Amino acid sequence: MSHEIDLSDPGLPVHQHRRTDTDPVAEKKAERQVALYFVLSALGTILFIYAYIFIPITSFVFVPLLGSTNTHQLMLGLGLTFSMLFIGLGAIHWAKQLMPDSEVIAHRHELRSPKDERDDFVATVKERAAAAGLGRRSLIKRTLGLSLGLVGLSPLLLLRDLGPLPEKQLETTSWAKGVRLLTDPGDRPIKASDLEVGAVAQVLPELGAGVRRTLNSIAKDAVLLIRLRPEEFRLSPERLSWTHEGIIAFSKICSHMGCAVALYEQQTKHLLCPCHQSTFDVPQAAKVIFGPSARPLPQLAITVDDEGYLIAQQPFTEPVGPSFWERSS
Ligand code: FES
Structure with missing residues (x-):
């Protein structure tokens, strides 16, 4: 069945022409605007490629509101955003201002064949x-x-191609016996005397010559050091031997779903995960006292080497990170 439309029907609104249809100056201006959008998109893509190749993944920059931010990821994100955003804006502007604006009649037929x-x-x-x-x-x-x-x-x-299952990935980290703890950021070895009681520091393992950090390894290896008074611990003798002069070390990846556990309350000695509010009690080896996490944060056994720098006694004894797949309910 077809439905005829009479364009001369006085009931139809009069077609309004755009300025770019009647004014060559406006048309030229719109053309330049579209070209500008496409150039900005191209610059975004160049920024993306530059960041991917030349900006190291371990470099950080301070950004107001965001704080210390990974420069590599920031530039990749900005580059891709500009690239997509401006190509989209250019296409929309082109379609609205310059593409043919004539009205046509589309006859509709019954979709089903006779x-x-x-x-x-x-x-x-x-x-x-x-x-x-x-x-x-x-x-x-x-x-x-x-x-x-x-x-x-x-x-x-x-x-x-999606890679190994996450629990297999998280079974190994770069921590091993004798590996030094390096400040992050800074990459400096750290001594017990560098941390005052109540202080928190993030550290990464010292890697062998020629081994580069990847985002994946940084995420798995990140460790939080917290210094308490030794008498404040309520630990088994074994776990107490994993601490050094009141300094205790935990994986920074939340054992619920893998967010970075970043908030330490000095008064209560609780570590908080900002994602779903899991709360870990530091004096009790990061025992879960609130929230959905199913197990404590894995503790890294630490000691000092001959020069007094903090080192790992051994690798983590359990997988770091999320353990929601181990839950029965
Ligand atoms: S990821 Fe930490 S509480 Fe959910």
């Missing part, structure tokens, strides 16, 4: 299938089914 056409189609399919011998050639029919079925399965293999 009955005789449908019957024709069915007859043709049957005729061609018979001609191809699909009914007779059962071998071809079966092998075709097999190949199509396997083609459907092949995308499942791509799931392997």
Whole structure:
């Protein structure tokens, strides 16, 4: 069924032409604006590529409101944002101001074909299938089914590209026996005397020559050092031997869903995760006292080397990070 529209119908609103349709100066101006958007988009892409190749992933910059921010990620984000945003703005401006603005009539037909056409189609399919011998050639029919079925399965293999399961990833970190604790930021070895009672510091492991930090390793290796008075601990003898002069070290990744545990309340000696408010009691080896986390933050055993610098006694004895998949409910 078609529906005719009469453009001369006096009931239709009069078409309003844009300024760019009637004024060559306005048209030229709009053209320059569109070009400017596309140039800004290109600059965004160049920034993205530059950041990806030349800005080290370990560099940080102070940004008002955000604080210390990873420069590599910041520039990647800004570059991609500018690239996408301005190409979109340019396309919209182009379409609204410069693309043809004439009104057209779209005749609508019934989507369903008439009955005789449908019957024709069915007859043709049957005729061609018979001609191809699909009914007779059962071998071809079966092998075709097999190949199509396997083609459907092949995308499942791509799931392997997602990498190992997270709990396997988190079983190993760069911490090992004798590895020094380095300040982050700063990359300086740290002594017990550098931390006053009540102080907190973030540290990363010293890596071997030529080994570069990746975002993945930084996320897994980040450790928080907190100094209490030794008598404030309520730890088993073994866990107490993992501390040094009142300094205790925990993985910084929340054992709920992996956010950075970043808030330390000096009065209560609680570590708080800002994501879902899991609260860990530092004197009790980061025991969970509130929130959804299912287990304490893994503790890193520390001591000092011959020069008095803090080192790890051993790797973490349990996976760091989220453990929600271990929960039964
Ligand atoms: S990620 Fe820390 S409480 Fe959820």
